[in-house]
Structure formats: C-alpha cells, structure tokens
Amino acid sequence: MNAKRESARRGKTLWRRAAVVALVGVALVAGASIAGGATTNYWGYGNLSASNPAAGTCPGSPAGVACSGWAYWDYSQVGWNSGRSAFAYGFICQSDGVFWGPAFGGSESFGTYSALWSNWCPSHYNKVAVVHLSGGGGTYNYVQGRGLIY
Amino acid sequence: MKRTRFLLVGVGVALAAAAGATLTAFAGTSTNTTASLTISSGVPVERSSFSAQDQWLLGIIGETGAIAKIGVREGVSFYEGTNEDGGQCFMTGSGSDGGGLSGGCSKGAAQLGQPLVDMSSICMDPANGDWRLARIEGIAADGISAVGVVDTKGALHTTPVVGNVYKMASSDVPTGARCPGFEARAIVALDDNGSEVFTKSFGAG
Numbered sequence: 001m002n003a004k005r006e007s008a009r010r011g012k013t014l015w016r017r018a019a020v021v022a023l024v025g026v027a028l029v030a031g032a033s034i035a036g037g038a039t040t041n042y043w044g045y046g047n048l049s050a051s052n053p054a055a056g057t058c059p060g061s062p063a064g065v066a067c068s069g070w071a072y073w074d075y076s077q078v079g080w081n082s083g084r085s086a087f088a089y090g091f092i093c094q095s096d097g098v099f100w101g102p103a104f105g106g107s108e109s110f111g112t113y114s115a116l117w118s119n120w121c122p123s124h125y126n127k128v129a130v131v132h133l134s135g136g137g138g139t140y141n142y143v144q145g146r147g148l149i150y
Numbered sequence: 151m152k153r154t155r156f157l158l159v160g161v162g163v164a165l166a167a168a169a170g171a172t173l174t175a176f177a178g179t180s181t182n183t184t185a186s187l188t189i190s191s192g193v194p195v196e197r198s199s200f201s202a203q204d205q206w207l208l209g210i211i212g213e214t215g216a217i218a219k220i221g222v223r224e225g226v227s228f229y230e231g232t233n234e235d236g237g238q239c240f241m242t243g244s245g246s247d248g249g250g251l252s253g254g255c256s257k258g259a260a261q262l263g264q265p266l267v268d269m270s271s272i273c274m275d276p277a278n279g280d281w282r283l284a285r286i287e288g289i290a291a292d293g294i295s296a297v298g299v300v301d302t303k304g305a306l307h308t309t310p311v312v313g314n315v316y317k318m319a320s321s322d323v324p325t326g327a328r329c330p331g332f333e334a335r336a337i338v339a340l341d342d343n344g345s346e347v348f349t350k351s352f353g354a355g
Contacts, residue, residue, distance in 0.1 A: 105350035113254030135352040
C-alpha cells in the first residue's frame with residue numbers, strides 16, 4: 001500500500017517537474033522572440049568614399065553608395081569606426097524611390113547609429129543603405145552597413 | 151533641471167580650448183569653444199514608458215543608463231542617455247507618444263565636444279547621387295540660440311533653438327522635384343549675438 005502511494009507521489013512529482021521544464025522552455029522561447037531580432041551586415045566594414053563601393057554595387061547607383069536588397073527592414077544601422085568624411089545612412093524607400101536618412105559631417109563621435117524606417121519612409125518596404133557625401137575633413141569613413149528586423 | 155556636461159575630446163579642440171585659442175572653422179570644428187558645454191533642459195523618462203520595440207532598440211545601440219527627454223519640437227521628441235562605457239546616447243522619437251526611437255551612442259567613454267548634436271537628414275536621388283538637406287533638427291548646447299543652413303549660394307536659413315532643441319518647420323524647407331531640401335554647404339550654430347560658433351560642413355553638396 002505504502003509502495004503504491006510512494007509510486008504515485010513520485011509520478012506526480014515527475015509530472016510537475018516536466019510541466020515546470022516545459023513552462024520554462026516556453027518562456028525562454030517567448031523571451032527570445034521578444035529580445036531577438038535579426039541583423040544583416042550588407043556591406044563592410046569597408047572604406048566608404050567617392051569611389052568605393054564602385055558604381056552599380058547598389059544597383060542603378062553611382063559610386064559611393066552601398067545598399068541591401070529589398071525587404072521590410074525595420075532599422076538601418078551603421079557602425080562607424082574611423083574616417084572623417086561626410087556620409088549618411090538610412091533607407092531607399094520603395095514608395096518614393098529616393099534615399100532618406102541622417103547625415104554626418106564627419107566630426108561626430110564614432111559609434112553605432114540606428115534609424116527607424118517609419119521616420120523616413122512612407123511605407124515599410126525598403127533597402128537600407130550608406131552613402132558617401134562630399135565634404136567633411138576627410139575623404140572616407142570606415143563603416144559597416146546593417147539592416148535590422150525587429 | 152538636468153545639466154549634461156559635454157567634455158571635449160578632440161585633441162585639437164582640447165588643446166585649443168586649453169590655450170584659449172580660436173580655431174579656424176572647417177568641417178565640424180567648433181570655434182571659440184569653451185571647456186564645457188551644457189544642456190540645461192530635460193526631464194527624466196522611465197525606460198519602461200517606451201514600447202517593447204523602443205526598449206529593444208535602446209539595448210541594440212547600447213543605451214543602458216538614465217534617459218532624459220530634452221524637449222519636443224515640431225512633433226519630434228529629443229532624448230539623451232548614456233551607455234555602459236559612460237558614452238553619451240542621443241535619440242529622437244517621431245511618434246505622437248514620443249516613441250518610435252532612432253539614434254545612437256558614442257563609442258567608449260568619449261563625450262561629445264560640440265555645441266550641436268545635429269540629427270539632420272538628407273534626401274538623395276540614388277540614381278545620380280544628387281542630394282538635399284531635407285530635415286534640420288537636433289540638440290543644441292546652452293548659449294546656442296539658432297541653427298542655420300548655409301546653402302550653396304551662401305545664403306543662411308535659420309531656425310530657432312527652443313529649450314536646447316531645434317527643428318526647422320517643413321514649410322520653411324524648399325520643395326523639389328525629386329527631393330525637398332536645401333542644396334547645403336553647411337549647418338551652423340549661432341550664439342545670442344548671431345555669431346557662428348560651430349560649423350558642420352557638407353562641402354559643395
């Protein structure tokens with residue numbers, strides 16, 4: 001009789017443990033999806049300049065423009081490590097066909113900067129891009145262009 | 151009231167400031183720079199008041215410290231924060247609730263040494279590289295009363311700094327066939343006397 005009770009108690013304990021493990025697993029997966037997101041490095045690190053990347057690297061664009069493919073990118077991001085030329089990062093918006101994004105003069109602090117698509121594009125479908133601009137105290141910037149999906 | 155101290159880090163700027171010298175303006179170099187620059191405006195903002203996506207972005211850019219809303223101008227909210235290395239972070243939010251954040255953090259423990267945290271944007275035709283300065287906005291240190299765009303003809307177009315933030319109204323920005331905006335040579339910061347104390351150069355545009 002006692003052996004049967006002990007067996008039943010152990011069975012309940014195992015089920016409880018299994019349930020706890022399952023709940024923790026579900027929580028972890030849910031947490032990962034909340035804290036997750038995907039980052040795609042579409043260009044660089046490289047020297048962004050008037051001649052690099054070459055014309056056509058971003059299809060239909062002159063030299064000094066790097067871009068991703070079309071997607072529903074949530075953020076355009078640039079990692080800027082060195083160089084002191086003017087440049088910009090942002091989006092080529094499908095809806096109006098032009099590039100929009102924050103511009104650096106080249107004297108700002110190096111770092112990682114991110115731009116949310118809805119602040120620049122009328123609709124979500126876009127390419128993320130970095131573009132060299134004339135001006136600034138240098139001729140290039142050492143950057144990496146990234147696209148993020150939340 | 152919060153006071154954010156901007157420390158000079160550029161070697162040339164620091165040396166010039168220490169010597170009390172005046173630097174000749176070139177791309178992004180301040181003139182008549184003082185040893186410390188401050189932002190007096192701002193109120194604390196709880197991180198939890200932002201959406202999950204905005205909080206995710208703050209983590210992505212490395213913003214880990216206290217956040218202050220410096221001000222709102224023309225529907226854009228301007229924020230300041232810090233990263234784990236003590237570097238400064240600056241963000242904007244274009245949503246009606248102040249969310250929808252974009253922004254970034256400076257690398258390492260470096261502090262900004264410029265009287266403008268300019269967050270202006272360009273519009274560019276990706277087919278030929280022609281671009282215009284389409285949005286003029288950002289954060290200005292105490293003592294900066296206006297920010298202006300110098301166009302390629304040398305004309306100055308200004309917008310006031312109110313509570314340490316500025317954003318030129320879209321109605322003051324020229325329209326264009328492909329892109330709105332100024333054919334800009336530079337963005338300049340003006341003090342109370344209307345003197346240019348900082349220049350962010352874009353070249354000929």
